[in-house]
Amino acid sequence: MLEVKGGEIGCQGGRWYRVRKGHRESIAPPFYQARDNSYEIREYLERLCGRESVEARMPFNQAMVFTDVDFNAQTFECPKERIVDRAELAVHTLAEIVSRLLDDGEARFRRHFPDRELPAPATDAQLLGVAQLLRPDLRLTSNLSATDMDLELIRLSASQLNALDLVKKNKRLRITGGPGSGKTLLAVETCRRERAATPYAKIGLLCFNRHLGAHLTDVSAREGLTTVRAGSFYAHIDQVLGDVSDAAATDPAYFRARVQRATEVAQVWPLEAKFDLLVIDEGQDLRDDASKLAFMDAILKGGLKDGRWWWFEDLDQILSPEESVLPSAAGQALFALLDGAPEAVVERNWRNTEQIARAAAKVMGRSAHEGSGISGPAVTTAAYQPGKEHATLEAMMKHVVLHQQGPEDIVVLSVRGAGKECYAGQATLAGLRLVPFDPSRPYVPGTLRTSTVFKFKGMESYAVVLADLDSLATERDRRKAYVGISRAKYALYILASPAAEQALR
Template identity: 45%
Template sequence: MARCIPEVVHESQRQRGEADFLQRLRMELSDEWIVLHSLNLGAGERRGELEADFVLLHARGRLTLELKGGTITCEEGTWYSRNSNGRFRIKPPFHQAKTNAHEVHEHLKRIFGKDSAEAGAPYTHAVVFPSCDFDAPSIEAPRDRTFDRRILSAALDKVIPPLLAIAEAQLVARKPGSVLPPPLSQSQLASCLQVLRPDLRLIPNLNASEFDAHLARLSAEQLAVFQLIEGNSRLRVTGGAGTGKTLIALEACRREHASRPQAKIGLVCFNRFLGAHLARGIETEGLQHAIEAGTLFLHIDRLLGLPPVPAGSPHSAYVERMEAAVRTAEALPEDQKFDLLVVDEGQDQDMRGSPNTLRVLNGLLKGGFAQGRWRWFEDANQTLNFSPKKPEPHPVADGVLSVLDSAATAHLQRNWRNTESVAEAFARIVQLPRTPASGFPGPGVAAAKAQKGHELKALNALLEKVVLPKHAPEEVVILSLRGAGLESYKECQSLGGLKRVEFDPLISAKPGEIRTTTFAKFKGMESHAVVLVDVERIEEVRDRRCLYVGMSRAKYALYVIATPEVYQAIVEALSTPAGSQVV
């Protein structure tokens, strides 16, 4: 089976016949092939936008296919396509295929060099007419590179590979006396893939007001996770901040619903803001009847038919609610349980050493974790619920942990959220391995120091002189590294000359306002610019993890106000990489 990137054709392209042909390429070609669909080639200044319908990569060479669906005619040199919507003038398909193949070749030459193996691989082009017979002999239309309905009645593993021999013959003809280059290695193929369809894609920025404004185009690394999902009933996915865990968790729910419309799907997270955000997104897409999204306690409230525990209640109230949920979940009839359970922020589902969280999750899933279908997403470096005691032993919870440890696992490495500067900064400051990031350099991370009792003065100065001249207020979120109610700005009605409002994922920012919250509440969210305040400790593991959570919320710009001691540690950590900045 060929590897296709992306795996599916977007809805807007389905009438062009490309979805069916992509499916055939996937099913009928071997795993030696990589298929890129709808490859936007960009253009020079004197050209219009170019798009190749299909580019096929193989160790022996590269093929560019132009597909023309519907009824195709050529009248006095002008090409037309007719479908149910009417008759349209189209670009000459053979010229278009040849131009696209050449454009791909030139792009690889620019990137790798004209004498590189990647650019020197044989290449050719062909035109596909899946809906009609092509009977017009023409010098423009080489018969061996024209695939019509009759030719396509054969399996594609018989139709497509001969094009490689044509590409090899063309290469030798272009360079008389030359010999064929050796086949590309897997690493060279991977390099070509990364250049032609790099991992960088449009992804939702996870701001509630823009949740459905973007189309998620998954990276090759993330697509590999979905291949594991398709082949495993139970999958554990690990990855750092910004690697797309929540994006994939949500997409896994969508795909499950698309393939099994009657399935009951549960999407569970830990953070209240993230839970509200996910539920809002599901509702916006009209999927709330099939996908129940929210925090674990929201699922518990639904299970028990009770209102939420009132804010400010003692910890014992949550413990009692959890114990009632355990009893109810474990007695729940199988037909009322989830067919698929997707758990995001899995590292936080421990409730300070109690086994009851895992018991509830196990009870909500048809077949439990041992036999049921589930996806578990986690980042161990974001674990904030440190327990002073070991978890209480319990056969059900211990069984869930055992199943998690033995399940198929995928690891996401590339950070899609942060600029290289932000990713480099938090890796150095919190002493984590540096992983690949978005590829955008971004501005340097800015740090400022504030003596105890002078945090507000430093914050207002930073906002007025540095942050707000560069960023619109709605692009900025101020995060305190202290707990709720302990923030240095808690008594302030305004900051930086703007009205201070508490961040709410369901309410868009308004002009004249600046939003604030704590880093813990903002976990799972992100903002274009983040101002991190009340940074007072960095010595312990928990301190560094809190700082990691706060810093990794910044997509583009990050500003940190710290005590003199922590400020000095930050300056020392940032002394090597370029792009750091002291304010």
């Protein structure tokens, strides 16, 4: 599979970019697109010719072709041997280049499968047959990376465009939608449009999740949205108090006290210090405590009753246990303001393959919304017996996942809380060193990134291994599974109890 990219494109410091109209723009690693297309071709040939056919068992390789640049950057996504650039095209024929890539593919096969013989070569007739099969109906995977969507707004569905229209017409608006429906994309876009319309307006962009807050901060800085103060909820608390919370703190009372103090500080701010507009992403994570709404009420001109705010949420992703004590009258009034606002609904799922979207819908007992139209591999499930969770995960990683995915593309998510994962206390898994997921740091070869569904909300990964799915008996159980399933963009592997695994089938 040759993925050809024209124009000026490069990779620096592990980040891919292209140059358009003299400006660098971040893009998703293009080698992933070549790999996705290669997988689709293999699966297509397996369906038409049979899984064990010569056509489907031929060694597959992928390479990037940069027609307009000399590509000298180092990148772990694509080894130098699988890159063809302008310099090589100038001195070698296409036949010579293809021959080199075929040799590389053969060498890769021997490295990965030292105990296997190379598959039997295809005959001329079989190769011609493959060419005939590929020409008429093959649909290549579209590149729907979150980065490209966030930075460029590649395409918007009718419901998303309707939401943007409603934002212009309403001072206060709730925008609801499922995973992959573009809520974060729209939250950032509303900030862009507000800044363009009112250059000096102070805009607060916040969410609860720390990783997502760091992403919003990065996007705002990269795009020069200087009047937008972006970050997580507690990053905004830190800014109001003028200090940083204790990184080792875990007591909820400590954080409640900081929220209370920050609210009291903001309540006496002069009007010009407050935000003209609040944009809240993943708002469902802020519904567990009325004090969080009270803080937002304090930092917004006019408060939640008369100020301008746009609130993005998916109520199916509420993971907090239900409060045993009702909010105060003031807290209930704030929730009433939120729930009484006009609502816009965004429906289409742009993130997940059709297979993953159906799995997410099924776990919630619903039909899947119209999706991306991208077909991916079937969702793989495995049942574990009590006490055998880690052994089952180890076996699946060794014998299934790592044969299909590169470790750099995988995040292992536990449905249990931090410290309760089946791999808690383990240094390695399937020969790879376990490290916490951190989107601000590049992947380190030889590692496997881990997180929990609670910490990974708002994030996504090309491949997700969802572990420790003990039950689907309660609504909260199903919501945790729903969040974990919907984090996977292309490949999903689930390890569950026998009852939960049966329910997923």
